[in-house]
Amino acid sequence: MTTLMKETLSKSSIYMPTPARITAVRTFTQAEKMFKLELPSGFSLDHRPGQFVELSILGIGEAPISICSSPSRSNGHFELCVRSVGKLTEAMHRLGRGAVVGIRGPFGRPFPVENFRGKDVLFIAGGLGLAPRAP
Ligand SMILES: Cc1cc2nc3c(=O)[nH]c(=O)nc-3n(C[C@H](O)[C@H](O)[C@H](O)COP(=O)(O)OP(=O)(O)OC[C@H]3O[C@@H](n4cnc5c(N)ncnc54)[C@H](O)[C@@H]3O)c2cc1C
Numbered sequence: 773m774t775t776l777m778k779e780t781l782s783k784s785s786i787y788m789p790t791p792a793r794i795t796a797v798r799t800f801t802q803a804e805k806m807f808k809l810e811l812p813s814g815f816s817l818d819h820r821p822g823q824f825v826e827l828s829i830l831g832i833g834e835a836p837i838s839i840c841s842s843p844s845r846s847n848g849h850f851e852l853c854v855r856s857v858g859k860l861t862e863a864m865h866r867l868g869r870g871a872v873v874g875i876r877g878p879f880g881r882p883f884p885v886e887n888f889r890g891k892d893v894l895f896i897a898g899g900l901g902l903a904p905r906a907p
Pocket of ligand 1: 833834836854859860
């Protein structure tokens, strides 16, 4: 898909999933995998820290998944850490490099990171929220 101007997903339609290709998969544990995804050329996720996307697989369904990569180091990619717990996430774990999934978003109220500038910041995370904290 090509467009002359860079288009953000939310501007195209919040209800229409945009196809994203899996470009890498890292297995963290039996239940958790990190997926690197790439949007079609001309599209950008344009997310802020703390937001999530709706991840869909045709014929399976959709689930909210947090974006765990930095918006400032995206380079056309973003990362999702997925714990296999049910229909959608188990199907996602069966996919590999080159597979295409649907992405809607970004959604959710972002962290006001501009207010943190110059201050000491304490990060507290639990469960899957720990994944983006890993080096
Ligand atoms: C804002 C937000 C961000 C999130 N971020 C992430 C993230 O980064 N990574 C991540 O992995 N998850 C994340 N989640 C959680 C994820 O969206 C849910 O776990 C989602 O339900 C997974 O969809 P699924 O189709 O795989 O699971 P489902 O099939 O919907 O199952 C969900 C749970 O319900 C249980 N269940 C299903 N059917 C039944 C039944 N009939 N009876 C009893 N129990 C049942 C399953 O065993 C499972 O534990 C996030 C959720 C929210 C709201």
